[in-house]
Amino acid sequence: MHGSSAPPRRSDRPGGPSNQLLRALSAPDYASVVPQLTRVSLSAGELLSKSHARPRHVYFPETAVLSLIIDMEDGGAVEAATVGNEGMAGLSATLGDGTMSSRCLAQIAGDAQRIPVAVLVQAIVDRPALDALLRRYTQAFINQLAQSVACNRLHTIDQRCARWLLMTHDRVGGGDTFDLTQEFLSYMLGVRREGVSAASRVLQRLGVIQYRRGHISILDRPALERAACECYAETRDEYAQLYR
Numbered sequence: 001m002h003g004s005s006a007p008p009r010r011s012d013r014p015g016g017p018s019n020q021l022l023r024a025l026s027a028p029d030y031a032s033v034v035p036q037l038t039r040v041s042l043s044a045g046e047l048l049s050k051s052h053a054r055p056r057h058v059y060f061p062e063t064a065v066l067s068l069i070i071d072m073e074d075g076g077a078v079e080a081a082t083v084g085n086e087g088m089a090g091l092s093a094t095l096g097d098g099t100m101s102s103r104c105l106a107q108i109a110g111d112a113q114r115i116p117v118a119v120l121v122q123a124i125v126d127r128p129a130l131d132a133l134l135r136r137y138t139q140a141f142i143n144q145l146a147q148s149v150a151c152n153r154l155h156t157i158d159q160r161c162a163r164w165l166l167m168t169h170d171r172v173g174g175g176d177t178f179d180l181t182q183e184f185l186s187y188m189l190g191v192r193r194e195g196v197s198a199a200s201r202v203l204q205r206l207g208v209i210q211y212r213r214g215h216i217s218i219l220d221r222p223a224l225e226r227a228a229c230e231c232y233a234e235t236r237d238e239y240a241q242l243y244r
Helices: 027-036 117-126 128-154 157-171 181-189 193-205 221-227 229-244
Strands: 040-044 048-049 056-060 065-072 077-083 103-107 110-116 177-179 208-213 215-218
Touching: 027 110, 027 128, 056 065, 056 117, 065 181, 077 110, 077 128, 077 157, 077 181, 103 157, 110 117, 117 128, 128 157, 128 229, 157 181, 157 193, 157 215, 157 221, 157 229, 181 193, 193 208
Parallel strands: none
Antiparallel strands: 040 110, 048 103, 056 110, 065 077, 065 103, 177 215, 208 215
8 A cells, every 4th residue: 555755855943843743853853863854645555564574664744634544454444543633653663672563554645754763763862852852742642542442442433533534633733634545453452444434324324524536524523522432532632631
């Protein structure tokens, strides 16, 4: 599922970065990494790093939404986590041996900032405030994983679908319509496509969303929030606390 990307270009900072993690850096810390940041345009389905391999870059999504996917021996796959403009993908590069059991791909096409792993690791060593911020982000990310485990075990497919759509809506950078196939959504929810179809029909009958040929439109955001479980608000508030 490799996609073709537009040529990368060096990051600038008119109005500041749109990635919240980069925006939370102090001016000196941001200045220390910005020369090595490159903005790239990612295609839907583009593979950014393989499972059980050390990533070459860390990605800070802006309008792109990234997904960490666990592949099973029987060919099945399920999403472990979603990363949008609230965070970074490649967190493992700053921890331990730098590998993860998941592969990372672009779930929703868009822009991201990327930086070579070695550059970021050295910046963490040199700049204690950057290290402290990434540690706080790591805690929020772990809490997101824990919340997702509980959600997948305890809540209905309809609720989980509403939660996932809300999280994606928050991350796509404006607009109420985004591209998403049922196959991709089945990865996100860890269910067969039939289950995704049933959940989307429920939400469409309620007038909350519209789904046509791989395009999802959010028609009634407040109603979608009511249809979701409490896990959406828990995760949203966790990241809001991080950047407060």
